[in-house]
Amino acid sequence: xxxxxxxxxxxxxxxxxxxxxxxxxxxxxxxxxxxxxxxxxxxxxxxxxxxxxxxxxxxxxxxxxxxxxxxxxxxxxxxxx
Amino acid sequence: xxxxxxxxxxxxxxxxxxxxxxxxxxxxxxxxxxxxxxxxxxxxxxxxxxxxxxxxxxxxxxxxxxxxxxxxxxxxxxxxxxxxxxxxxxxxxxxxxxxxxxxxxxxxxxxxxxxxxxxxxxxxxxxxxxxxxxxxxxxxxxxxxxxxxxxxxxxxxxxxxxxxxxxxxxxxxxxxxxxxxxxxxxxxxxxxxxxxxxxxxxxxxxxxxxxxxxxxxxxxxxxxxxxxxxxxxxxxxxxxxxxxxxxxxxxxxxxxxxxxxxxxxxxxxxxxxxxxxxxxxxxxxxxxxxxxxxxxxxxxxxxxxxxxxxxxxxxxxxxxxxxxxxxxxxxxxxxxxxxxxxxxxxxxxxxxxxxxxxxxxxxxxxxxxxxxxxxxxxxxxxxxxxxxxxxxxxxxxxxxxxxxxxxxxxxxxxxxxxxxxxxxxxxxxxxxxxxxxxxxxxxxxxxxxxxxxxxxxxxxxxxxxxxxxxxxxxxxxxxxxxxxxxxxxxxxxxxxxxxxxxxxxxxxxxxxxxxxxxxxxxxxxxxxxxxxxxxxxxxxxxxxxxxxxxxxxxxxxxxxxxxxxxxxxxxx
Numbered sequence: 001x002x003x004x005x006x007x008x009x010x011x012x013x014x015x016x017x018x019x020x021x022x023x024x025x026x027x028x029x030x031x032x033x034x035x036x037x038x039x040x041x042x043x044x045x046x047x048x049x050x051x052x053x054x055x056x057x058x059x060x061x062x063x064x065x066x067x068x069x070x071x072x073x074x075x076x077x078x079x080x081x
Numbered sequence: 082x083x084x085x086x087x088x089x090x091x092x093x094x095x096x097x098x099x100x101x102x103x104x105x106x107x108x109x110x111x112x113x114x115x116x117x118x119x120x121x122x123x124x125x126x127x128x129x130x131x132x133x134x135x136x137x138x139x140x141x142x143x144x145x146x147x148x149x150x151x152x153x154x155x156x157x158x159x160x161x162x163x164x165x166x167x168x169x170x171x172x173x174x175x176x177x178x179x180x181x182x183x184x185x186x187x188x189x190x191x192x193x194x195x196x197x198x199x200x201x202x203x204x205x206x207x208x209x210x211x212x213x214x215x216x217x218x219x220x221x222x223x224x225x226x227x228x229x230x231x232x233x234x235x236x237x238x239x240x241x242x243x244x245x246x247x248x249x250x251x252x253x254x255x256x257x258x259x260x261x262x263x264x265x266x267x268x269x270x271x272x273x274x275x276x277x278x279x280x281x282x283x284x285x286x287x288x289x290x291x292x293x294x295x296x297x298x299x300x301x302x303x304x305x306x307x308x309x310x311x312x313x314x315x316x317x318x319x320x321x322x323x324x325x326x327x328x329x330x331x332x333x334x335x336x337x338x339x340x341x342x343x344x345x346x347x348x349x350x351x352x353x354x355x356x357x358x359x360x361x362x363x364x365x366x367x368x369x370x371x372x373x374x375x376x377x378x379x380x381x382x383x384x385x386x387x388x389x390x391x392x393x394x395x396x397x398x399x400x401x402x403x404x405x406x407x408x409x410x411x412x413x414x415x416x417x418x419x420x421x422x423x424x425x426x427x428x429x430x431x432x433x434x435x436x437x438x439x440x441x442x443x444x445x446x447x448x449x450x451x452x453x454x455x456x457x458x459x460x461x462x463x464x465x466x467x468x469x470x471x472x473x474x475x476x477x478x479x480x481x482x483x484x485x486x487x488x489x490x491x492x493x494x495x496x497x498x499x500x501x502x503x504x505x506x507x508x509x510x511x512x513x514x515x516x517x518x519x520x521x522x523x524x525x526x527x528x529x530x531x532x533x534x535x536x537x538x539x540x541x542x543x544x545x546x547x548x549x550x551x552x553x554x555x556x557x558x559x560x561x562x563x564x565x566x567x568x569x570x571x572x573x574x575x576x577x578x579x580x581x582x583x584x585x586x587x588x589x590x591x592x593x594x595x596x597x598x599x600x601x602x603x604x605x606x607x608x609x610x611x612x613x614x615x616x617x618x619x620x621x622x623x624x625x626x627x628x629x630x631x632x633x634x635x636x637x638x639x640x641x642x643x644x645x646x647x648x649x650x651x652x653x
Binding site (some may be wrong): 006010025027028029030031032033035043044045046048049051053057058059060061062063064065066067078 | 089138139140143144145167169171172175176227252263277278281283284286391394395396398399402407408496497498499501502504646
């Protein structure tokens with residue numbers, strides 16, 4: 001069951017499947033270690049359309065919601081709430 | 082021989098650079114502090130090497146301007162010191178492998194070794210050296226650990242045939258090597274983690290940000306004032322008798338006396354109003370501005386080194402997006418509060434022309450530099466907090482309104498933010514003081530000559546009657562529109578040279594509080610000083626600078642005129 005990062009619950013863990021954005025943005029994400037096959041978890045998000053904070057390899061990054069919507073992930077536990 | 086320092090953003094390249102070369106560069110705990118390369122020299126026993134601090138990059142194919150600088154630099158380098166954040170090995174190694182593909186001789190500096198030890202990760206650097214086929218040295222640039230070894234082993238730099246092709250396999254290789262050489266111990270959440278979460282929490286985050294900003298402002302205002310009072314006493318006790326003695330020698334009047342000492346008020350030198358080179362010329366920068374600059378850079382440097390600024394960027398992002406810029410733009414805006422020049426230059430960390438234009442314009446119009454603020458605080462603060470509140474409230478309002486309007490009218494893209502949130506770090510006092518010292522030194526060297534020149538020009542203008550001429554020529558605008566005495570027009574002209582001197586010129590005019598408010602706002606909003614103007618021209622080009630100037634003139638006329646009418650009608 002795939003979903004976008006934005007639909008992932010806070011503290012839920014998932015595997016990165018793909019990024020449906022520009023190749024430039026894809027390269028930037030990759031460079032930061034946010035790439036296919038990596039485990040990603042959502043730390044928190046800001047209200048009123050603020051960025052989403054994620055953790056990959058124990059390091060945190062903040063990304064805009066538009067970007068988070070294009071990042072497709074596969075949650076590891078289907079009952080993750 | 083030319084040595085390049087290359088690596089991901091915020092891994093400590095600049096810290097290693099200043100350790101290797103002994104030269105001073107600004108180091109902070111967030112990505113993008115270095116937007117242009119810096120050169121330095123490293124003397125070894127048998128050679129003098131040129132060392133270049135290259136802006137951080139994630140890959141050799143550039144995705145923004147800073148990265149483009151990095152990838153262009155590679156061709157010119159003879160040896161590459163590849164700096165890695167040891168706590169983030171895999172993604173650092175991805176760049177290392179790309180570097181090895183270029184065939185350049187490489188030495189790897191495994192930096193932030195102190196953080197590795199704290200976080201319970203164990204890295205076998207000898208094994209990493211074996212795997213990569215190039216020297217690997219563990220370093221902690223902030224304390225200097227491992228730097229002598231890095232210098233010693235620099236000649237051992239070599240190329241490696243570990244990888245032969247680019248592509249997805251490079252990532253796999255980086256991941257394999259990374260997991261092979263390190264063991265990560267599971268660790269429980271620390272106080273630092275909890276603080277980390279609280280400061281970007283959707284509810285507590287904004288409150289924390291507001292608290293930090295208010296506390297910072299209060300600290301700068303009160304600690305600045307505290308230092309100012311001490312320095313004022315020093316001037317009164319030590320410098321006043323000496324200056325009075327010189328005044329007597331010069332006969333108490335005449336052209337030379339007035340330029341050097343200034344006008345006597347009731348037979349006495351008045352440091353704020355005499356306007357001589359040796360009196361007001363030194364008093365303004367050293368006794369009024371310097372204390373506030375020091376207090377500001379103390380606060381800013383601590384916030385930078387702790388790593389709070391990117392998180393502040395996250396918290397304000399939603400708000401800033403409505404102004405056409407993303408949250409990280411808070412960094413150039415904050416730097417601009419110290420001095421507009423580095424603020425405008427830091428705008429380079431933004432990707433699109435639209436963003437850079439909006440940030441440059443906001444800095445030029447609504448971000449008054451600390452030198453100017455120190456003078457305004459001194460001028461208005463005497464009459465209580467109300468005047469200052471109106472001035473800052475107006476600037477805040479202008480920030481929002483001009484931002485909204487620019488975002489609406491200016492074509493182009495405003496990309497979303499994508500940033501690393503570096504771990505919070507306890508600042509190393511040595512490097513913190515070095516940074517503050519550099520910034521203070523920069524202020525004294527950069528500003529003092531201009532302040533003296535400004536005071537000199539004011540005196541010449543008075544003597545030649547140019548001030549009177551300007552006052553009359555600008556009276557329709559200055560008096561008619563802003564309700565200010567004609568002489569304030571001369572301050573606006575001098576403001577082009579130095580804003581602090583310009584505010585100083587307002588002091589002897591004996592204006593009412595409402596006039597002082599209007600004059601302060603007009604001075605803060607209209608043309609930035611010449612140094613900022615030159616940097617603006619370099620950063621955004623002539624066309625955009627003309628556009629910026631048009632916006633500025635419009636804003637200053639509307640705001641100055643509007644505020645004048647408003648204060649008059651409310652009988653303030």
